[in-house]
Amino acid sequence: MRTVPVDSTARHPMERILTPGSDRTLVEQIVDWYAARIDERLLRPGSRMPSVRQFAAGHGVSRFTVVEAYDRLIARGYLESRRGSGFYVRDRGDGLAPRAADAWAEPAGARIDIGWLLRNMFRKLPAQNMPGGGVLPTDWLDADIVASGLRALGRQGATPLLDYGDPQGFGPLRERLRQKLAEFGIGARAQQIVTTNGVSQALDLIAQHFLKPGDTVLVDEPSWFLMFGRMSLLGARIIGVPRGADGPDLDRLQELAQAHRPKLFVTVSVLHNPTSTAIAPAVAYRLLQLAERFDFTIVEDDVYGDLHPGPAVQPCLRLAGLDQLQRVVYLGGFSKTLAASLRVGFVACEPGLARALTDLKMLVGLTSPELGERLVHRVLSEGQYRRHLDRLRARLAAAYEPALRAVERLDMRPFATPGIGMFVWADAGVDTTSVAQAMHERGYLMAPGSLFMPGQRPSTWMRFNVATTCNPRMLADLQEVLGQVRARAGVAGA
Known part of the structure; x- marks a missing residue:
């Protein structure tokens, strides 16, 4: 088999991944960079690596x-090292157990969809290479x-x-959450709160309780992509309601509600x-009226x-707070502010629904992990959380x-x-799926607008995480990729 040397200076200049002042050593950066590209099949088995001398001279590092x-x-x-020949990318289909990352490696030309984004969220890229991520960098959080x-x-x-915890959730935490909700003007008893394994499980329990195949769910458009996949698995029909700067388009929502009689409307x-953006008071009041009417x-x-x-x-x-949990089900959690791995979420709702969701929670997973719930309770009770939020808000504002x-x-x-x-939602003027694919080949995770649309139809929009967007190397690559995509699309000024 003919082997071709891998010259990373040609397509992937090393200066793009060797970051001066990084907390990772040069060795670690080189290893991580090549490992990621081999996992992603960008470097094929049998490809010859640059010689030690060539690599060192080309990239200004020691042998x-x-x-x-x-x-x-x-x-x-x-x-693998071949005596007298050099170093080659190993064919790992030889019986060796694959690394965990191999399971997430994307085949060439993989379709960008909800599953793609979820898989790539767990690739452990450096935070500065994940402008499409939905969480804060770990160094922003308080370990x-x-x-x-x-x-x-x-x-x-x-x-x-x-032992098993309380099926409805750790009692002292639910009492503390009751106090937290009261600060938002939401009157709830502890019996109206059910803890969950993150907001994702909360949404899942609600969907399983309310929906049967063929039911309609209205969602903000754009909106959080994860709900589309889970509700579609239950056989629900997902329809988007255009979102404006002051909230959902209520005229369109009324038309859709009249035509489809939805079971749920999921909004923020x-x-x-x-x-x-935030919902305006006038929009909120009319939205509650429409929910009652339909x-x-x-x-x-x-x-x-x-x-x-x-x-x-x-x-x-x-x-x-306006509805006092009569027709509104409220979801909250702490994975975005304390730790992504701390899967503690909760539902606040009317008492009958709280009982039904608790029963369903036991059927699908018994109880939620009490260790995490006790930890969140302690953080909330000792005043640390409020100070931590103040720091996060100030840093996001800056x-x-x-x-x-x-x-x-x-x-x-x-x-x-x-x-x-945390986010800037921006229009690129071209289909951002192709932009995300090209950036993925360069080692970045982007969030194209199609993932935030029901049906994942093409979109020119893209979501940026303000905490991870100002990486100069990423921005330079993105400028180049956007120029190429715009030129192919014939966009003026490309």
Whole structure:
């Protein structure tokens, strides 16, 4: 078989991935870069690597650095050394157990859909290479809060953690959540709150309770992509309601409700994902009237709501506060603010529904993990969480304007500029799926607009995470890719 040397200077210049001042060593950066491209099948089995001398001279590193990086890649099963010939990408279809990352490797030309984004969210890319991610970088979060909470729980003894927890959720946490909701003007008793394994499970339980095949669900368009796939699996029909800067288009919602008699409308009142906008009071009141008139339940997802700086900056009215949980089901959680792996979410709703959801929760998963719930309770009770949120809000506010300006310099038009929240939603003028595919080949995770549309139809929009958007190398690559896509599409000014 003819072998072709892999010259990374040609297609993937090494200066793009060797980051001066990085907390990773040069060896680690080289290993991670090549491992990712082999996992993604961008470097094929049998391809010859640059020689140690060639690599060192071409990229300004020592030969010792290259040798150590190649040795690590050999140890991990990525490369093999052939005496007198050099280093080659190893064919790992020889009975070796694949690495966990292999299971997520994308075949060439893989379709970008909800599954693609979910798989790539777990690729462990550097945060600065994930402008399409939906979480804050780990170095923005406070690991000490989590660690100190775990140590404190350990000192209390493990006995309470050895049995099943309360099916409805850890009682003291539900009481603390009742107090938290009261701060939003939502009157709920602890008996009306059910904890879940993240907001995703909360939404799943609600869908299973309300929906049967053929039922219609209305959602914001654009909106959080994960709900589309799960509700579609239940046989529901998902229809989008256009989202404006002040909330859903109520005229269109009324038309759809009259024609389809939906069971649910899933929306966001505060820090909407992906636009970071808020629902206006007049829109909120009329929306509740439409829900009453056409007999549908509103599911209010407030998972990003804790990042909102308050009504002095932007309206932060919750539908559940107006409705007092009569026709609104409220969802919240802590994965976006404390830790992505801390899967503690909750549902607040009317008492009968809370009982039904608790029964369903036991059927599908017994109880939610009480260790995480006890940890969140401790953080909420000791005042650490409020101070942590203040720091996150300030940091997001400082990051928003630079991210917005960076997006605008790419000749992308923002949907809105609220100046707060985690996201900028911007129009590139061309189908962003092809942009995301090209950027993926360069080692970046983007979030094209098609993933936020029911049916995943083509879209010119793209979501940017303000915490991870100002990476100069990423922006330079994106500028180049956008220019190429626009030129192919014949967009003026490309």
